[in-house]
Structure formats: C-alpha cells, structure tokens
Amino acid sequence: MSYTFSSNRDRELGTHYINDGYLIVPVADRESFERIQRLVADSAGNVLGVSAADPETFLNTIHEKVRANELNSFRLEIIRRVNAEPWLRSDYFELARPILECIVGNELAMQLRVNLSIQLPEDDSSLLPVHADVWSGDSPFEAVVWTPLVSCYGSKAMYILPPAADQGLREDFPEYATGSSEDLFQRVKDEVVWIEIKTGEVLIFNQNLPHGNRINQESETRWSMNCRFKGVFTPYGDKKLGEFFEPITLKPASRLGMEYRFPQLGRDQTE
Ligand SMILES: O=C(O)CCC(=O)C(=O)O
Ligand SMILES: [Fe+2]
Numbered sequence: 001m002s003y004t005f006s007s008n009r010d011r012e013l014g015t016h017y018i019n020d021g022y023l024i025v026p027v028a029d030r031e032s033f034e035r036i037q038r039l040v041a042d043s044a045g046n047v048l049g050v051s052a053a054d055p056e057t058f059l060n061t062i063h064e065k066v067r068a069n070e071l072n073s074f075r076l077e078i079i080r081r082v083n084a085e086p087w088l089r090s091d092y093f094e095l096a097r098p099i100l101e102c103i104v105g106n107e108l109a110m111q112l113r114v115n116l117s118i119q120l121p122e123d124d125s126s127l128l129p130v131h132a133d134v135w136s137g138d139s140p141f142e143a144v145v146w147t148p149l150v151s152c153y154g155s156k157a158m159y160i161l162p163p164a165a166d167q168g169l170r171e172d173f174p175e176y177a178t179g180s181s182e183d184l185f186q187r188v189k190d191e192v193v194w195i196e197i198k199t200g201e202v203l204i205f206n207q208n209l210p211h212g213n214r215i216n217q218e219s220e221t222r223w224s225m226n227c228r229f230k231g232v233f234t235p236y237g238d239k240k241l242g243e244f245f246e247p248i249t250l251k252p253a254s255r256l257g258m259e260y261r262f263p264q265l266g267r268d269q270t271e
Contacts, residue, residue, distance in 0.1 A: 022205035032091035043081040060220040063120040096145045105231040109245040119222035129181035133207035137238030146203040149223040156218040160211040165191035
C-alpha cells in the first residue's frame with residue numbers, strides 16, 4: 001500500500017491544474033466579490049461623473065461612455081483608486097484562498113497591486129498578444145488569480161494553450177521565437193481553450209503557458225482583475241519580494257526562522 005499526504009480532493013484539483021493549465025471555481029467569499037465589483041464600478045462612475053446603479057450592467061455597457069482613445073488613462077485611474085483601498089488585496093485574496101492553498105501553498109507572497117483589464121467591443125488598441133508571463137521575467141512558480149467582474153464568453157474572454165499543445169509548440173519554438181506574436185497565435189489558434197467564466201467564479205491559471213486575448217467581438221465590455229501569487233520561499237524572477245510581491249501569510253515558525261541569528265561567541269572564544 002502506498003501512503004499519501006494530501007486529500008483526494010486536493011489531488012484531483014492538482015491533477016486538473018497540471019493537465020489543463022487552469023481551474024475555475026466559485027469565489028470562496030461572495031461578499032468580498034460583491035465589494036470589489038461595487039468598488040470598481042463606483043470608481044469608474046466617479047471618474048466619469050455618473051452613478052453606477054447595477055454594477056454589472058454598468059461595467060458591461062461602459063463602451064457607451066468611454067472611447068478607445070481614453071481607455072488606458074481611464075483604466076489606470078481606476079487601478080490607482082481601487083488599489084488605494086486598504087482592504088482590496090485582502091478581499092481579493094479571500095476570493096481564492098482555498099484554491100491557492102491547494103494549488104500554491106499556505107505561505108504565500110501576493111503581488112502588491114491588483115491589475116485591471118478592460119476590453120471594449122471591437123477595440124484593437126488594448127490587446128494582450130499571445131505570451132507567457134514567465135517569458136518576460138516572471139518566476140515559473142507564480143500562479144495568476146483572474147477574476148471576471150462581468151461574465152466572459154466567446155471573444156470577450158481570454159484564452160490559454162493547454163500543456164499538451166504547449167509541448168507541441170516547444171518543438172517548433174525556434175521557428176516562432178523571432179517572428180511576430182500574430183504568427184505565433186496563428187500556429188496555436190486551433191489548440192487554445194477560450195475560458196468561459198461567469199461572475200461569482202474565479203480562474204486560477206498557470207502563467208507558464210501561452211495565453212492572451214483577441215478583439216472582443218461580443219456586444220459587452222470585458223472587465224477582469226488579475227493578481228499573481230507564489231510560495232514565499234520559492235525562487236523569484238525579475239519581480240522581487242518587497243518591490244512587486246509581499247508575504248501575506250507567513251507562519252510563526254517561518255518568522256522565527258527568518259529572524260534567527262546564531263548567538264555571537266565571546267571575544268576570547270573567537271581569538
Ligand atoms: O486578461 C487577459 O486577457 C490576459 C491576462 C494575462 O495575460 C495575465 O493575467 O497574465
Ligand atoms: Fe499574462
């Protein structure tokens with residue numbers, strides 16, 4: 001008989017995460033989700049000088065109020081405002097705490113700023129071409145928690161290349177490494193999985209796999225937030241502890257270990 005140290009459920013979720021590259025689960029804390037969705041909608045409303053009655057309808061129809069050429073400064077201003085709320089990051093963490101503990105660990109580092117994406121219908125000016133975060137300096141130990149503030153389907157969503165297809169791409173990679181990201185997308189477009197996800201759910205994905213988005217051809221605007229998490233003691237890429245990540249759930253034994261200094265030997269003993 002072989003022994004195991006994790007529950008059946010953790011092993012099952014872990015296998016899905018490894019084989020599919022992502023998991024979609026209900027938010028662990030519905031109130032936190034509603035607070036965050038409301039904060040983003042109210043911040044957007046304040047920037048525009050209008051009131052956001054029903055947050056989801058307001059966000060879905062923001063293209064009636066914001067033009068593509070104003071979108072990036074609008075988005076950055078909302079990011080600034082929502083990240084100024086002291087509770088934002090702890091509420092964001094609560095959306096995904098159990099799945100993070102299952103997939104990443106229970107001593108976690110969290111990105112200092114939660115990001116926001118807005119994809120207006122038919123707008124080609126704010127797309128994220130196919131990429132893996134790890135290609136541009138993220139640590140391969142990071143996972144992304146991606147939260148839709150409106151339901152996402154079709155081209156309103158993001159896509160990810162599953163691990164099996166990523167393996168195939170690796171064999172052809174030298175051909176594409178110097179080409180355009182559009183060539184790379186054409187190579188994988190029939191193999192990517194479009195993530196269909198509703199409000200009240202959260203996506204956790206492996207950012208080592210190629211992913212991105214295309215022009216949103218649906219009639220609603222996409223709003224999603226994303227934030228990276230990793231085990232505090234796993235290796236860091238360009239995004240360092242203190243500058244980009246902050247420990248959020250250090251345990252007492254780790255605190256003691258990090259602070260520990262051996263007692264100094266007396267002068268006469270060292271000479
Ligand atoms: O939201 C998207 O479409 C892509 C997000 C992304 O690339 C990321 O969170 O790393
Ligand atoms: Fe990414």
